[in-house]
Amino acid sequence: MVSHSRTFALHTKRGLILLTILFSSYALFLPEVQAFVRLAAGGVSFFWSNAQATMNLQLGCPSQPLANWGPCWDDAAADALAVWNSVAARFRFFVSSPSVTTSPCAHSDGLNTAAFQSTICGMAFGGSTLAITLSFANSTGALRESDVLFNAGQQWSTYSGPLLLSPVDLHRVAIHEFGHVLGLDHPDQHGQTVTAIMNSAFHVGDGLDSPQADDIAGVNTIYPSLTSPTGVLENPPPGSFVSGISIISGWKCTAGTLTFTIDNGPPGTLVYGSSRGDTPCGNINNGFVTLWNWNIISAGQHTIRVFDNGVQFAQATFIVTTLGQQFLTGASGAYVLPNFAGRNVIVQWQESLQNFVIVGTQ
Amino acid sequence: MYLAKAALRFLVFTGLGILSAPALATTVLEQTFPDLVHQADVIAVGTVTGIQEQWDAARQAPTTHITFSNLTVLKGDIGGESMTLEFLGGHMPDGTILAVSGVPSFSIGEKNVVFSAGNHRDFCPLVGVWQGLLRVTFDSQRGVETVSDNSRMPIVGVQDGRFLKSEISSQETLPLSTLLELITQEIRSPHGQP
Numbered sequence: 001m002v003s004h005s006r007t008f009a010l011h012t013k014r015g016l017i018l019l020t021i022l023f024s025s026y027a028l029f030l031p032e033v034q035a036f037v038r039l040a041a042g043g044v045s046f047f048w049s050n051a052q053a054t055m056n057l058q059l060g061c062p063s064q065p066l067a068n069w070g071p072c073w074d075d076a077a078a079d080a081l082a083v084w085n086s087v088a089a090r091f092r093f094f095v096s097s098p099s100v101t102t103s104p105c106a107h108s109d110g111l112n113t114a115a116f117q118s119t120i121c122g123m124a125f126g127g128s129t130l131a132i133t134l135s136f137a138n139s140t141g142a143l144r145e146s147d148v149l150f151n152a153g154q155q156w157s158t159y160s161g162p163l164l165l166s167p168v169d170l171h172r173v174a175i176h177e178f179g180h181v182l183g184l185d186h187p188d189q190h191g192q193t194v195t196a197i198m199n200s201a202f203h204v205g206d207g208l209d210s211p212q213a214d215d216i217a218g219v220n221t222i223y224p225s226l227t228s229p230t231g232v233l234e235n236p237p238p239g240s241f242v243s244g245i246s247i248i249s250g251w252k253c254t255a256g257t258l259t260f261t262i263d264n265g266p267p268g269t270l271v272y273g274s275s276r277g278d279t280p281c282g283n284i285n286n287g288f289v290t291l292w293n294w295n296i297i298s299a300g301q302h303t304i305r306v307f308d309n310g311v312q313f314a315q316a317t318f319i320v321t322t323l324g325q326q327f328l329t330g331a332s333g334a335y336v337l338p339n340f341a342g343r344n345v346i347v348q349w350q351e352s353l354q355n356f357v358i359v360g361t362q
Numbered sequence: 363m364y365l366a367k368a369a370l371r372f373l374v375f376t377g378l379g380i381l382s383a384p385a386l387a388t389t390v391l392e393q394t395f396p397d398l399v400h401q402a403d404v405i406a407v408g409t410v411t412g413i414q415e416q417w418d419a420a421r422q423a424p425t426t427h428i429t430f431s432n433l434t435v436l437k438g439d440i441g442g443e444s445m446t447l448e449f450l451g452g453h454m455p456d457g458t459i460l461a462v463s464g465v466p467s468f469s470i471g472e473k474n475v476v477f478s479a480g481n482h483r484d485f486c487p488l489v490g491v492w493q494g495l496l497r498v499t500f501d502s503q504r505g506v507e508t509v510s511d512n513s514r515m516p517i518v519g520v521q522d523g524r525f526l527k528s529e530i531s532s533q534e535t536l537p538l539s540t541l542l543e544l545i546t547q548e549i550r551s552p553h554g555q556p
Binding site for chain 1: 392393401420421422423450451454457458459460461462463464479480483484485486489490491492512513514515
């Protein structure tokens, strides 16, 4: 297990005067550890032997079309499945089409049904339970069925961004529950402290609505890739901090039209074909890139998704910090970062990048 | 309000983690300390002395029955010297395992504080599923029993109706006796008016 803290430097307006504040509080920054936990019972960890599961979506449609991932609940659930597919190297969710009308409590029908239910097969949800996953496995842990029951007595909607107490965002709850379906448990219920969609707990107001690095490591540990990946988003990496103007970049061995969205907003275009001979693709011109001003989106956590001809193949959640303007003009300053990699490093504000660059060392 | 002040100061100034209780779970809404106390039908401290799986033919699902003995009952009437709680999950007749995410696991001999509600009705007869289970361990250095949450994260106090938790094994982990006093005080208080 590896963990590290992050060091941040704050600077006064007088050059060469430096104030470094070290934050190592768990309350502010969670340590980055690989802490995922596999769903298990009786000492046996659960898994799908063929690294895939077909979900029978029986959630139906609301009276008014959903504003996000809609128009139906099944569409939002299907997108939640696609989110896992986009980050899993090998595991794949499929959607039964057409869906089969059945009860999620028919435990021997071999169907992985997701549905709204007023009870858990005759037992009450209790006053606080929103959704539950029932996983059925043999003595080796090989799953044969997994059903997801959403509490029909709860107010539901679909939205990204800060979580509301009511209505609850079904999309992120579905991502969480489908994480159970593929074999992940709650890391925070096993003494782990890590940022993860599979944690049993979110704070109201949290923007966490997609698989995080630990979740992704989890699914790809249970179902390790048999082949090298064919496409990667390298910048911004998951869990990173970004600011100013920088690139969105990565590589894909073959590609049609590459686009990206931030928080499911309007798509942007990525330029494909830059030289990347270092990838496992076997060709050279497989890089993609675009320049992006992070100041135009709000400070805080965001999720970027990358698509090839409309099919998502990568995503990352990252944190944006801004200085409150889309393009800060007229500012200047140079500062010393002491004892970085054994030397003092001088950084200077560069307006064109809306960021600081290293201009010297001492 | 109770707070292990020395522990809190230590944790704050060392920058180490005090993790407040979550406000919302993906599957389960947060239960505050007053919620746990006032929503529970039974609050008891006991030792797990029995674990038995049963097949519920009517529900076509296995359930696991956890028996607690050596009980100290703070709230409710258990109608005997032991208490058995029924949880969804276990083995089906063909050997298939049914696992339910979030439902705590138990071991014979462990000592727990349980905030129980909806036994034989809910899939998990604990207030807030795992939130209604606290683990009791003996701190040999201090010579007292202390309390941690279901994931065995030490509880160092109760503040603003929420458990304060710490990842470090501090000497200031909340003694069981103190928790029981807090529960007793909360039982006497109107909900939300500790």
